[in-house]
Amino acid sequence: MASETEVSRPWTDDELKSDTTGKKAIATFLQEHASKKFLRGHKMLGSLKQVTKVCNKDQFVKAYKELFEQKAFKGPDDEEEDLEEVTKKAAEIKIKPKPVHEEKVVEAPKYTKKVLKQGDKTTFAKKGDLVSVWYTGKLTDNTVFDTNIQSGKKKKTATPLKFKVGTGKVIRGWDEGLQTMTLNEKAELTIEPEWAYGRKGKPEAKIPPNATLVFEVELVGVD
Structure with a gap:
């Protein structure tokens, strides 16, 4: 797992509390740098739009601080998980055969x-x-x-x-x-x-x- 020195803090505690730092910005940072296990534990794994909709700013601030405290940054495990998900999705895709064109038989008038x-x-x-x-x-x-x-x-x-x-x-x-x-x-x-x-x-x-x-x-x- 990456060390804290590899990811710099973009905001101080005061800046986090400021209205100028929106929750979307914090959420984006977390999704870019936190491990999937960390995001999953904080229920922040998913689309950015959905995550910012269900979580408030205080939750993002708390997660931001815990990220650096726990040093829960992205690492090799996340890359393996991404590969596993892609492989799983690929296996689930069913290639539909091209339908055989059938000529519609029109009944002659009687x-x-x-x-x-x-x-x-x-x-x-x-x-x-x-x-x-x-x-x-x-x-x-x-x-x-x-x-x-x-x-x-x-x-x-x-x-x-x-x-x-x-x-x-x-x-x-x-x-x-x-x-x-x-x-x-x-x-x-x-x-x-x-x-x-x-x-x-x-x-x-x-x-x-x-x-x-x-x-x-x-x-x-x-x-």
Whole structure:
């Protein structure tokens, strides 16, 4: 360990008490010259900002005096400790392998769309929007299996179908297709089985297994 003669006192006792000698200056001196064991014992080992925050000037003055009384200056042991800490930290660092770039597979749409009447080209139906739709569903042989469009006396009391689009409330072909439409647009959606009712079909609605469906839909409300 270094001797006291190797480190000169920058301040006298009176200068230490003076307001002109701030605690930050004393703390800096201690961290530069005191051994880690000494600093650890006085709870002054750490960042200068943190140490000056938790310790008052009287504590720094006391430690300053004890440093010279105990001759607890930095020595070879501190250098070995520093090397040990660096080695330990290096061992703890885990080198993360460079991620392998994976191409995102984009699923091809399972429907086609034919615009029958242009909408406002501004008010798009977005996921989570409450949409209002008039529709007629047919098989590919033009057999109508469902519609909410009424005629005659029933036309006055008929209401469009309302649901939150893009949330799985309807078949995927509708969820995807309607999000390409704008208010008052009318379109024909031809939907493949995978995005309709699949291998099971929907017997109660007279939709056979693996059926491709054709819907004429009109988007009359977006909220």
